[in-house]
Amino acid sequence: MPATTRRSQPDACTLLEADHRKVKKMFKDYEELAQSKARGAAQKKRELAQEICLELTVHTQIEEEIFYPAVREAIKDTDLLDEAEVEHASAKDLIAQIQDAQEVDDMFDAKVTVLGEYVDHHVKEERNELFPKARAARKLDLVAMREQLEARKEELMAEMSGVAA
Numbered sequence: 001m002p003a004t005t006r007r008s009q010p011d012a013c014t015l016l017e018a019d020h021r022k023v024k025k026m027f028k029d030y031e032e033l034a035q036s037k038a039r040g041a042a043q044k045k046r047e048l049a050q051e052i053c054l055e056l057t058v059h060t061q062i063e064e065e066i067f068y069p070a071v072r073e074a075i076k077d078t079d080l081l082d083e084a085e086v087e088h089a090s091a092k093d094l095i096a097q098i099q100d101a102q103e104v105d106d107m108f109d110a111k112v113t114v115l116g117e118y119v120d121h122h123v124k125e126e127r128n129e130l131f132p133k134a135r136a137a138r139k140l141d142l143v144a145m146r147e148q149l150e151a152r153k154e155e156l157m158a159e160m161s162g163v164a165a
């Protein structure tokens, strides 16, 4: 039963899905903060927005460095990967705008909201189209790739949070 054994083991997609869920929760928290009139909300929003940007920067980078190139070699439908990369580019553009923003005003909220919508759309395509194709590709060892992604993620997190501090 190699198929069942394979599926029950956490693989690269499991790790990426966990990132997706984490960031979705952060966007939800942001939405709640944006509605609150409490003192200090602006500061909290800025901090949370920075965390979201860091998470997404690391996540997109490990996908671009490790996951996407391997999947590109293993599946026929590379349009999906081209689109994914274009979507990453749009997200990065908004991330840069959020990181450079001077004021935490309505436009700041709007940028975070739109980034959340982009990510939502992108994540759905990964979950429903890209990941099933990757998992069906026999050539890919996604279980081994999970460790590779995890190691690179830790490395980048340490590097980038160091720079931000």
Ligand SMILES: [Fe+2]
Binding pocket: 016, 020, 059, 063, 123, 126
């Ligand atoms: Fe992703």
Ligand SMILES: [Fe+2]
Binding pocket: 060, 063, 084, 088, 122, 126
């Ligand atoms: Fe992605």
